[in-house]
Amino acid sequence: MRNGIELDGWVITTDNSAGIGCKELDVVKAPDQLAAKFAARVALLEQWAAGSEPEAVLVHNFSGDAQWLAYKAGIEEIFQEAEMAVPQIGGSSETNMATLQSGIAVTMLGRQQRFVLSEPLQWFVYGKPLVGKAVLEQKKAVADLKKIRTAIRSGLAERIWPIGSKGIAAEARKLFGETASLSADIDLAASAGPACCVLLGVKKDWVKETERFFGEFLEPLIIEKEEGSV
The missing domain is CATH 3.30.1330.10 (PurM-like, N-terminal domain)
Structure with missing residues (x-):
């Protein structure tokens, strides 16, 4: 947590x-x-x-x-x-x-109410890191709570992790360790303000379904540790 x-x-x-x-x-x-x-x-x-x-x-x-x-x-x-x-x-x-x-x-x-899995998952960033006026100006880029809850309840999303002011990289390293190498087509250091974006962990054979369900503002997060890829 x-x-x-x-x-x-x-x-x-x-x-x-x-x-x-x-x-x-x-x-x-x-x-x-x-x-x-x-x-x-x-x-x-x-x-x-x-x-x-x-x-x-x-x-x-x-x-x-x-x-x-x-x-x-x-x-x-x-x-x-x-x-x-x-x-x-x-x-x-x-x-x-x-x-x-x-x-x-x-x-x-x-x-x-549900067990939070720790098995290897495919991770995504859903939503954009936004802060201040950008939160109101780019409402469509803020992670949609209804979609997140639907994905949790349906079993599509196994894990979520909200991103705050310290940015994606800082929060991701709490999950994957300080030595983890992270890459995504999004600014990993930018503040996400009031959790405008989240990390989503899904089973690796449900990637296509995840991409279809969340659509825009979903970016794969690549995590590599010293012992290999996650």
Whole structure:
């Protein structure tokens, strides 16, 4: 798992943002609903990476009561995009102090429901690494949550691994080791922001089906270790 905890079958994942929102001193001006949506997107993808489905969502809202409904709507939107039932959403808002910048953390709790394979797989990058305004300007290049969930549930995708701000190469080496040699027809060092792209691992005899299903913005990732190809 990329950024979470596994405990007795429970999977806990989280993501946060600060200085992103509608407050005067926010570094990045963006709708509060959008800030919550992308934080929830990362936490959801990390649930799937661990073979889990979220059963509850906790929101840590440091922005104030006025932002709560927008944050909740952003989290609901991400589940609607994935065509999932929205789990219970609870949490807490800072009401004692008026904060000058926005801040939110989204935590998801789920039960592991599928075994995550470690056998040799064919790997792909799905989506483009995007950050900032490019996320909104190139929406079609952002990995589609509905497609990812369909691929997981159908067995087409055996593993997924979300890519964040450190880029594809940094995340891939967590899976394949620091000495792995990586190549793809895509920038492996570029930030993927709020998990705009993911790594997909599929069985090697399902490559053609994977290419047909995901279509555009799917690139093979070639991984070579010292002992040979993966």
